[in-house]
Amino acid sequence: MSASPVVLDGQETGGSDFVVNDFSIQVATANGSGSQTANNVLMRSIFQMGVPVSGKNLFPSNIAGLPTWFTIRANPKGYIGRKKEYDFLVAMNPETAREDVEKLQPGGAAVYDEPLALRSIRGDVHYYPVPFDKLVAPVCPEAKLRKLVKNMIYDGVMAHLLGIDLDEIRKALFRQFGTRKKKAAELNWGAVLAGKEYAEKNLTKADPFRIERMNANGNKIIIDGNTAAALGCVFAGVTVLTWYPITPSSSLAEALISFLERLRVDKETGKATFAVVQAEDELAAVGMAIGAAWAGARSMTCTSGPGVSLMSEFIGLSYYAEIPCVIIDVQRVGPSTGLPTRTQQGDTLKNALVSHGDTRHPVLFPSSPEECFSMAQNAFDLAELFQTTVFMNTDLDLGMNNWMAEPFEYPESPLERGKVLTAADLDRLGGFARYKDVDGDGIPYRTLPGTNHSLAGYFTRGTGHTDTAAYSEREDDYSNNMDRLARKFDTMRKHLPVAEIAPRPDARIGIVCVGTSRYATEESRDQLLEEYGLACGYMRLRAYPFSEELDQFIDAHERVYVIDQNRDAQLLMLMRLDLAVERIAKLRSIRYYGGLPLDARTLTARIASEEGL
Amino acid sequence: MSTTAAPPPKKTNRIGLDILPYRGLKTTLCAGCGHNAITERIIEACWEMGVQPWQVAKISGIGCSSKTPAYFLNQSHGFNGVHGRAPAIATGAILANQNLNCIVVSGDGDTASIGLGQFMHMLRRNIPLIYIIENNGVYGLTKGQFSATADVGAKLKTGMVNELTPVDCCIAAIELGASFVARSFSGDKRQLSVILKASLAHKGLSVIDVVSPCTTFNDHDGSTKSYAYMKDHEEPLHELGFVPSYEDIEVDFAEGSTQEVELHDGSRIFLKKLGRDYDPTDRLRAIGMLHAAAQTSEVLTGILYVDRSRPAFTELLNLVPEPLATLPQERTRPSAEDLAQIIDEFR
Incomplete structure (x- = not known):
C-alpha cells in the first residue's frame, strides 16, 4: 500500500482558517449497498459532539443499484434545513462520481474510492483517495459482507479528517446495532479502525473543515418524523390501524406496529388492546378505519398522496355521515413512477377539500418530530370531538429523515372522546336525535353500535337525512344539515393548534x-x-x-x-x-x-x- | 264493571321480545321483489334465534339490496355505506367491537362487480359476520344493466345477451376461506330460513348467495334469475332441518339418509339427502359439484360448505375480550415511564 499524497491545487489553508462545524457532507453511494448505517453513524457522532446537525437521504425508487445521496449538514447556529451546496464529498458510486465532484464547492474536499481516479476532474478541491477494497478484505473475511462493511471505512477516514472523536463513532455504531447484534457491530468497528488507521498513515489534512465539540444539543434526541408520529398515535390511545404500504408512509405503520406490540399487549393475558390490518388497498384501509370509528374505535390510516386519491369517496362519506377518522399523509411527489421517493407539499389543497359535493376537512401541519408526536394526539382528539376526518400532512423529508428533537412530553390532558351517549345517558334523556345541533356548536351527539339500549340505534347514510337520521330527500333537510356542518367547521377554528x-x-x-x-x-x-x-x-x-x-x-x-x-x-x-x-x-x-x-x-x-x- | 277485553298476549321470543323490534321501515322496493322476501326471513330468523337487536350492526353498500337494512331490525345501528365497500366498513366495525352481530346485505353488482376486491379479501380473512348477497344478475337502480353474476346466454329486456363468464360468489367463497357458504332462492322460504338461523349460530364468515328475482328488469323469458327459471332449474341438495343450541330435541332419522353438522354454539343442522350424495364439509367436492352444475344449468341450493376449524380473523388478532372501542384510557395510553424509556433509546 503506497502512501497517497494529498493534491492541493486550490488555495492553501492554514490552521487558523479552519471552517468549524459549519459545512455539508455529501455521501454518494449505490442504493442497497448498506451505506445508511455508516451515514447515520457519521451524523450521530457529530450530534454527540454537541454540534447541531441534520441528515437527508436522497434515494431512488429502487431496491438496489441506483444512485443514492446522503447529505449531512453541521451548523453551529442550528440551521438544519437543506443546504444546496456541499463542501465535503464521499464518492463511492462510480456512476455519479464525476458529477458529484463537479458539484463540490470550490475549496471543498473529496474522499473517494481510489480506483475511480477522480483527481483529474478539477484542480480547486482537495482529494483523499482511499483503497476501500484493499482495506475491507483483512477486516471482513466473509466476502459476501464486504459490500456492507466497506462503507464503515469512510466513517473512520472522516473521523480522522474532520476531527470527530473516535469514541463517539464507536458509541453511535454500537447504538445503531443494538445489544443483539454485537458481533456485527464489532465487525463494522474493525472497518472504522481500518479507515482511521489508513487515513492517519496516508492522508494529510489539507482542507479547512473541522468538527469541534460544542454544547448546543442539550437533552435532544435524534428521531425521524414517521417514528415520532407513530409514537404520538400510541399515546393518543389508537386502537385500530388499517393501512396499505406506500412510500413514504410505510415506516410510520411499521414503527406503530412495533410500539403497539411492545406497549399494548396485556402482560398477563397476552391479549392485544389494538387491531392492525394490512388492507388490500387504500379504499379498504380507509373504509375499515371509518367502520371502526363508527363503532367507536380510535382508528387511523396512514398513506401518501396517491392513497388519499383512492380514499376520496370514503372521506366524503365520513364528512357527511360525521364519522371520526385520522389520516396521516406523508406527502411525496405525484402519481405513478418517477419521483415517489422525493418530497413535496403536494396535498395541501386536496386534503382540505377532498371528495365530491361540499366537503372540507381540518388539516394539521407538523414541522418537526415534536409536532408529529403532539399533533398525532391532537388529530385523534379533534376527530372524535368534531366527528370528522382529520388529516395530518407531513412529508417525506420530515417522515423519513432523522432530525434532532427535544424529548417528547408526556400528554397531560385526558383523551377527548367527544359527544358519545351511553345507555345511562339515553335513560336520562329519553332518546336522542343523531344530527341535531343541541349545543349550538354544530356538533351533534352520537351513540355506538352495541350500546345496550333500545333507543341507541340509528341509521347512518351519506347526504340525505333529517336530524333524527331518518332518510330524507327534502331540500330544507339537506341545506339545513349542510349549514350545520359549516357551523361545525367554523367551531373548529378555535380548537386547532395555533400558528x-x-x-x-x-x-x-x-x-x-x-x-x-x-x-x-x-x-x-x-x-x-x-x-x-x-x-x-x-x-x-x-x-x-x-x-x-x-x-x-x-x-x-x-x-x-x-x-x-x-x-x-x-x-x-x-x-x-x-x-x-x-x-x-x-x-x-x-x-x-x-x-x-x-x-x-x-x-x-x-x-x-x-x-x- | 268495565268489560273491555284485554288484548291478546303478544308472542315473545326467548329474550322476551315480540316481533316489532325486529321489523323495520316499510320497504320502498318494487312489488314482488325477491329482496322483500329475504328481509322477511331475516326478521323471522333473528326473532326466532333471540338475537339482541342492540347488538346487531346492519351494514350495506349501494343498490336495491343495500337499501334493505332499513327494512329490518329498526333498533339496531345501520350503515348504508359506499358502493361495493360494505366489507371494509363491516371489518372495521368488528375490529372496534368484536361482540357485534354483524349482518351485511349486498347485491351482485355491489359484491361481484365494483366490490369484488373487497369481497375476496373479506373471504380470505374469514371475518365473523353474515354476508347476504341478494343476487338478481342486474343493476336495478340504474335501470337494468348486467352485473358480473349474469350467466352466459342470459338476455336483458333490451335483447342484449351476456357472453362473459359469471362470477360464482359461492365458489369464490369456498375457495378463499369463508367458513360457512350457502346458496338459496328468495322464494324458498323454509330453506332460506334454516340457512339464516344456522349462519347466526356460526362463528366466522357466512356467505349466503340468494337468487332474488328483479321483477322490473330481470324476470322475463331469457333471464336466468327469474322466478320461472328458478322454478325449473333450482336443485336443492338436501332438505334442511335446524335445532338451535337452546332447544334439546332428539331428532330421529334413518341411518345414512341424513347428515348432522354441529355448529359453534351447539346448534345442529340436519341435511336430509335428496337424490345425490353431498357432504358440505368436503371442500374440493363442493367446488367440483358447483362447477358441474353450472355446465348443466342447474342451480344447486342448500348449505354448500361448513368449516368449523378455520379461525375467524378476530381470533388471529388475539384481541382482549372487551370491545376495543370503549377500553378506558388506562388501557390504551401507555405510562409516562414507557415514554421515558423509549425516548432514552433515541438519545
Whole structure:
C-alpha cells in the first residue's frame, strides 16, 4: 500500500482558517449497498459532539443499484434545513462520481474510492483517495459482507479528517446495532479502525473543515418524523390501524406496529388492546378505519398522496355521515413512477377539500418530530370531538429523515372522546336525535353500535337525512344539515393548534409557510436581514381552517410571501378560499417543486428578486 | 264493571321480545321483489334465534339490496355505506367491537362487480359476520344493466345477451376461506330460513348467495334469475332441518339418509339427502359439484360448505375480550415511564 499524497491545487489553508462545524457532507453511494448505517453513524457522532446537525437521504425508487445521496449538514447556529451546496464529498458510486465532484464547492474536499481516479476532474478541491477494497478484505473475511462493511471505512477516514472523536463513532455504531447484534457491530468497528488507521498513515489534512465539540444539543434526541408520529398515535390511545404500504408512509405503520406490540399487549393475558390490518388497498384501509370509528374505535390510516386519491369517496362519506377518522399523509411527489421517493407539499389543497359535493376537512401541519408526536394526539382528539376526518400532512423529508428533537412530553390532558351517549345517558334523556345541533356548536351527539339500549340505534347514510337520521330527500333537510356542518367547521377554528408567529419590528414584509418549509424560511429570513437589511415578519400556520390570526398577520404587513413546496401555490390557493379580497391582494407566491427539501438560498434569492433588491 | 277485553298476549321470543323490534321501515322496493322476501326471513330468523337487536350492526353498500337494512331490525345501528365497500366498513366495525352481530346485505353488482376486491379479501380473512348477497344478475337502480353474476346466454329486456363468464360468489367463497357458504332462492322460504338461523349460530364468515328475482328488469323469458327459471332449474341438495343450541330435541332419522353438522354454539343442522350424495364439509367436492352444475344449468341450493376449524380473523388478532372501542384510557395510553424509556433509546 503506497502512501497517497494529498493534491492541493486550490488555495492553501492554514490552521487558523479552519471552517468549524459549519459545512455539508455529501455521501454518494449505490442504493442497497448498506451505506445508511455508516451515514447515520457519521451524523450521530457529530450530534454527540454537541454540534447541531441534520441528515437527508436522497434515494431512488429502487431496491438496489441506483444512485443514492446522503447529505449531512453541521451548523453551529442550528440551521438544519437543506443546504444546496456541499463542501465535503464521499464518492463511492462510480456512476455519479464525476458529477458529484463537479458539484463540490470550490475549496471543498473529496474522499473517494481510489480506483475511480477522480483527481483529474478539477484542480480547486482537495482529494483523499482511499483503497476501500484493499482495506475491507483483512477486516471482513466473509466476502459476501464486504459490500456492507466497506462503507464503515469512510466513517473512520472522516473521523480522522474532520476531527470527530473516535469514541463517539464507536458509541453511535454500537447504538445503531443494538445489544443483539454485537458481533456485527464489532465487525463494522474493525472497518472504522481500518479507515482511521489508513487515513492517519496516508492522508494529510489539507482542507479547512473541522468538527469541534460544542454544547448546543442539550437533552435532544435524534428521531425521524414517521417514528415520532407513530409514537404520538400510541399515546393518543389508537386502537385500530388499517393501512396499505406506500412510500413514504410505510415506516410510520411499521414503527406503530412495533410500539403497539411492545406497549399494548396485556402482560398477563397476552391479549392485544389494538387491531392492525394490512388492507388490500387504500379504499379498504380507509373504509375499515371509518367502520371502526363508527363503532367507536380510535382508528387511523396512514398513506401518501396517491392513497388519499383512492380514499376520496370514503372521506366524503365520513364528512357527511360525521364519522371520526385520522389520516396521516406523508406527502411525496405525484402519481405513478418517477419521483415517489422525493418530497413535496403536494396535498395541501386536496386534503382540505377532498371528495365530491361540499366537503372540507381540518388539516394539521407538523414541522418537526415534536409536532408529529403532539399533533398525532391532537388529530385523534379533534376527530372524535368534531366527528370528522382529520388529516395530518407531513412529508417525506420530515417522515423519513432523522432530525434532532427535544424529548417528547408526556400528554397531560385526558383523551377527548367527544359527544358519545351511553345507555345511562339515553335513560336520562329519553332518546336522542343523531344530527341535531343541541349545543349550538354544530356538533351533534352520537351513540355506538352495541350500546345496550333500545333507543341507541340509528341509521347512518351519506347526504340525505333529517336530524333524527331518518332518510330524507327534502331540500330544507339537506341545506339545513349542510349549514350545520359549516357551523361545525367554523367551531373548529378555535380548537386547532395555533400558528407560530415571529414578528419583526418595522417589518413591511411577511412570510407565511407550513410544515417543513419552516427550516428554509427561518434561515432565509435571517439571510434577508443580514444580507439585504430586509426585515420580515414570520408566521407558520399549524392547521387548516385558518384562524383570525392570519387576517391580523396580513393586515400588519404590506406584502406577504406564501411559501409552497408545489407548483400551483396550493397553500396560497387555500388562503384565497377563505380570505377577504383586500387581503388576497397582498399575497405573493414563492414556490419550489423540484422534489428535494426546500433550501434557504432559493427562498432568499426569490424574495430579494421580488423585492427588487 | 268495565268489560273491555284485554288484548291478546303478544308472542315473545326467548329474550322476551315480540316481533316489532325486529321489523323495520316499510320497504320502498318494487312489488314482488325477491329482496322483500329475504328481509322477511331475516326478521323471522333473528326473532326466532333471540338475537339482541342492540347488538346487531346492519351494514350495506349501494343498490336495491343495500337499501334493505332499513327494512329490518329498526333498533339496531345501520350503515348504508359506499358502493361495493360494505366489507371494509363491516371489518372495521368488528375490529372496534368484536361482540357485534354483524349482518351485511349486498347485491351482485355491489359484491361481484365494483366490490369484488373487497369481497375476496373479506373471504380470505374469514371475518365473523353474515354476508347476504341478494343476487338478481342486474343493476336495478340504474335501470337494468348486467352485473358480473349474469350467466352466459342470459338476455336483458333490451335483447342484449351476456357472453362473459359469471362470477360464482359461492365458489369464490369456498375457495378463499369463508367458513360457512350457502346458496338459496328468495322464494324458498323454509330453506332460506334454516340457512339464516344456522349462519347466526356460526362463528366466522357466512356467505349466503340468494337468487332474488328483479321483477322490473330481470324476470322475463331469457333471464336466468327469474322466478320461472328458478322454478325449473333450482336443485336443492338436501332438505334442511335446524335445532338451535337452546332447544334439546332428539331428532330421529334413518341411518345414512341424513347428515348432522354441529355448529359453534351447539346448534345442529340436519341435511336430509335428496337424490345425490353431498357432504358440505368436503371442500374440493363442493367446488367440483358447483362447477358441474353450472355446465348443466342447474342451480344447486342448500348449505354448500361448513368449516368449523378455520379461525375467524378476530381470533388471529388475539384481541382482549372487551370491545376495543370503549377500553378506558388506562388501557390504551401507555405510562409516562414507557415514554421515558423509549425516548432514552433515541438519545
